[in-house]
Amino acid sequence: MQKQRLDLIEMFVVSLGGGIGGSLRYLLSFLPIVGQWPLMTILINWLGTLLLAILGSYLSHRSSRLKRWQAFLGTGILGGFTTFSTMLLQTAQLTQSNIVMAGLYLVMTVVGGVLMIILGQYIGHVLCGERL
Template identity: 40%
Template sequence: MPPLLLVMLGGAIGAGLRYQISRFALQIMGSGFPWGTWIINLVGGLLMGILVGALSGDPVGTAPLRLLLGAGVLGGFTTFSAFSLETVGMLQAGGHVMAAAYAVSSVAGSVVLCIIGLFIGRALA
């Protein structure tokens, strides 16, 4: 199967899972805290670590599986999984300051840009 189709198929699965888990968390835990997103982001980071760890022995032979499950399913499930993997890579390489700067700037930057995007979107509406 072409790489793009693997990623697209996995992305559809991941996005569907994210939607269902978010709905379930909202029904069970209420709307006082973004439990669905929090759970998804933490689970996504865990699953990305498991995937990369499990497939690290044969990077060439497992490329289709990495595309389907990593870029596809986990990418559609949450981009936080990729962020987690990148941060862990920096930590493992000894780049503690870089990892901290990346983590803080990614989270804070995303929140600030989301606020800016809300203002832009409302202005265009």
């Protein structure tokens, strides 16, 4: 019974965070679009990846009591904020007009994401007072 109660609390925490993250992504859709390239999606996914790497690195050095923060911030807010499916849809749409740009968009998104993970883990370690 206690486990079920904790699972329901975690589900609520993730749902709340997802609503916040999705709302933040929606608000960013009001910023002006530059050209036909989906820059906002790249920036959203890079920022979300960076913040998730920082969070994961930081929380891995902290008490398990912070597990709900991982669920709220990581799975909830950042999961709702980032958008893998939109990135794939935009890649498919770009292939209709310019396959080279579509490939470049996909490569930039993935390579930039990997770089954000490396940077985020570094920042997380620094926040925990570790020297690398």
